[in-house]
Amino acid sequence: MGAVVGLVAFLVALAGLLVALGHVGYLAMLNSAATKRGVAGGATADYVAGRWKVAGGTAAAAALGLLLTSGGLPLDVLGLLLGGGAGVVAKGALDQTRGRFRGQH
Numbered sequence: 001m002g003a004v005v006g007l008v009a010f011l012v013a014l015a016g017l018l019v020a021l022g023h024v025g026y027l028a029m030l031n032s033a034a035t036k037r038g039v040a041g042g043a044t045a046d047y048v049a050g051r052w053k054v055a056g057g058t059a060a061a062a063a064l065g066l067l068l069t070s071g072g073l074p075l076d077v078l079g080l081l082l083g084g085g086a087g088v089v090a091k092g093a094l095d096q097t098r099g100r101f102r103g104q105h
Contacts, residue, residue, distance in 0.1 A: 002073050009069045009080035016087025017062040023094040024055045030101070047100070054093050061086035 031048045034041030065083025068075045 002076075005073060005080075006069060006076045009076040009083075010066070012080050012087075013062065013066040013069050013083025016083035016085070016090070017059070017066050019087040019094070020055070020059040020062040020090035023090045023097070024059055026094060026097060027051055027055050030097070044101070047097075051093065051097060055090070058086045058090035058093065062090070 027048050030044055034044035034048065037044075062083045065079045065081070065086060068079030068082065071079070
């Protein structure tokens, strides 16, 4: 039973890390485009600068959650909660960022 919990915890934490890294990548893409536009991209660059802490924090938390899944059952559960929670927060932040630049917010 512990092996099944460990596998599920690993997969959830891995998914959380991928979502968090997707948010980091999206912010990097926006920042690159804003930088190329010069002064016209200033507002976007300022917005992205304010979102790096959230993106970095969720990516770090998800990576820690993934590392915790290599322990025993208590660490697997903690890694599942940490990695999955970071993924949920990163998904919300990514949706918020995407919505802002697609005219939904």
